Amino acid sequence: MSATAPVTSVLVVGSGPTGLTLACDLARRAVHVRIIDRSGEFPRSSRAKGPNPRSLEVLEDLGVVDRVLAEGSAPLPMRKYRDGLPVADADPSAGTRPTPDAPYAHGRLIAQWQLEEILRARLAEYGVHVELGTEAVGLSQGPESVTVALADGRSIEARYVVGCDGGHSPVRKMLGLPFEGRTAEEQVMVCGDVEVEGLDRALWHQWFDEDGAVMLCPIPGTRTGWWFQAGPERDGSGALVPPSPEGFRRLFAKHTRLPGDRLTEATLLSTYRVNERMVDRYRVGRVLLAGDAAHVHPIAGGLGMNTGIQDAFNLGWKLARVATGRASSALLDTYEEERLPVAAWTLGVSSERLRATLEAIKRPGGGLDTAITEQTTGLDRGYRWSSLSPSPAGTVAAGPAADPAVGLRAGDRAPDAPCRDTATGEPVRLFEAFAGPHFTLLGFGPDTADALRRVAAEYGDTVRAYGVDAGAPRDLTDDAGHARTAYGIEPDTGALVLVRPDNHVGLLAPATGSGAVVDYLERLVGTAGAA
The missing domain is CATH 3.50.50.60 (FAD/NAD(P)-binding domain)
Structure with a gap:
């Protein structure tokens, strides 16, 4: 150096x-x-x-x-048109709601x-x-x-x-x-940011015809700004016509059947090929x-x-x-x-x-x-196959999408859950406990209190140890049982869950398994006291 x-x-x-x-x-x-x-x-x-x-x-x-x-x-309902006329509305986010383990429904x-x-x-x-x-x-x-x-x-x-x-x-x-990989030369779009007057900004408008399409989605935080996507123009020989404001107006008028001058600005124009x-x-x-x-x-x-x-x-x-x-x-x-x-x-x-x-x-x-x-x-993505995800005996590592039928495993995304700070009574979500650059150790049940104290003493703020109905110094109350449900832990059963700094489960261990937790941390963090 x-x-x-x-x-x-x-x-x-x-x-x-x-x-x-x-x-x-x-x-x-x-x-x-x-x-x-x-x-x-x-x-x-x-x-x-x-x-x-x-x-x-x-x-x-x-x-x-x-x-x-x-x-x-929020995601907008989509209005689909054919021959310039509306034919159907769809709202992919309709009916989706936050859940205790996933606070963002869409x-x-x-x-x-x-x-x-x-x-x-x-x-x-x-x-x-x-x-x-x-x-x-x-x-x-x-x-x-x-x-x-x-x-x-x-x-x-x-x-x-x-x-x-x-x-x-x-x-x-x-x-x-x-x-x-490949570039699909036949799958091409022109894109840009445009200004359009007179369209309902509560909708994502999509005009599809046999010979092309125009899609307009309002850009949040703007008064008349829209995302513009369309099938490209081609000249008499079939070659692509480079995107231009005039071309965008022609495409807009052709597929929407609205006056082209309603599209007043077109910037950041580009041609997109599927790669x-x-x-x-x-x-x-x-x-x-x-x-x-x-x-x-x-x-x-x-x-x-x-x-x-x-x-x-x-x-x-x-x-x-x-x-x-x-x-x-x-x-x-x-x-x-x-x-x-x-x-x-x-x-x-x-x-x-x-x-x-x-x-x-x-x-x-x-x-x-x-x-x-x-x-x-993105909520089902996990790393069960990873060398950082020790699997319980008898289980087989899975691919990137977790199988909910087999329950939570090391490598899976760590779920959220609403709890309450036992000492103050204030509401606390697990995601609030996870937030920051540290590992998080959750101890479910009073049998985990000794393991939580050991890890907290040996690793300090590198690993934040939280009890869940454990009677630990930093304790959470799982009144509605959402935390136990999210982590697949039966009532009156103790368990330790180590959560990585990227909020994926690193290790699941029995309530008295502090040795397994320390062994895992020594590999990633170093020896106790040296973190």
Whole structure:
């Protein structure tokens, strides 16, 4: 390492939602992090339409979900048209309600630039700011650090580098990693942000005809702004016509049967081709990839940005421990072990949802609601196969989607539940107990009190120990039994549940199993008292 220039612990390349989520998670763990972006200014593109329920849980843990909920809107009913006339309405979120174990019943519509602004503000609270106009053009790995060459001739030395720089990722290309998959040249859309007067902003409008489509969804926080998606124009030879404001007006008039001049502005125009691609590894030495840099999916189901946010949340706590010397670099291998199968699964699900949607819109009344299923909430994603998820004897590790029939297992998403602070009587949700950079140990029943005291004494604030009707110093009362139900623990039965910092179950153990908990923590955190 350089003897004169300070070495950054982690350099994040790319300041989209994935990079900002990772930077926030690292910064709150007191990791020296820098985040750079080659753009000269922050983009105002709306692009991704918002976080799904699992990403909202991540954003709650990071402390920004209230602002996301305030600035965004609930999913809108969809109105489908044929030949310019309304033929059907659909509301995919109708009937969905929060439950004790899942507080977000559906995702939130919010422009990507708004979400990025919220995350940047959170990052600034830790004294970290995105360094604009800073382009990485070279990587050189040494035994203890990575030197990143910048386009302006400077360089940055960092212990670890994470490429969160999108589907065309320069970091991935510098690593020489193949991006295997396909580009569906026949599946093309034009997209942009437009201004339209006179449409009902309480609806997501979708016009489908035999020869094309136009879809308009209102952008929250704007008066007349809309997300515009449409099938492209083609010239006489069948070649694609580049997107333009005039072309958007022609498409709008053709499919809506409304005057084209109702569409008054069209900006951030782009052509979108369906890509299904992913890397075969997430890590090359001290350089890692996350988000679209590692995988790109069809937009059906809205899983692209959400998978990136959840990549970052999985990586953050692991990278923090390794970069600060508190864990072996082998912990980083579990990032690829856990997230690579999720990326492959997500690619398959989004591709299948796209096929189903393309078939649905051929029929009057079909629309984008076909893309939305329970699988697109992100709530069933887990890591039962992971080496960090010891399985009880006689069970078999499952794939990325948990099977509810076999109950909660190590690797699963840790559920929420409403409880009450035993000492004060104030309501406390389990997610509030989990929030922050720590592990959480839940002890159900009085037989766990000794284990909770031992772990709290040995690991301090690295592991926050909560009793659930256990009579422990930090105790919660499960009045309605929602916590026991969520964790599959029978009444009058004791059990220990260790929750990882990314709010997945690390270990389930008997009430007197403090030894198993300590063994698990020694592997990830270090010896007791050295955390």
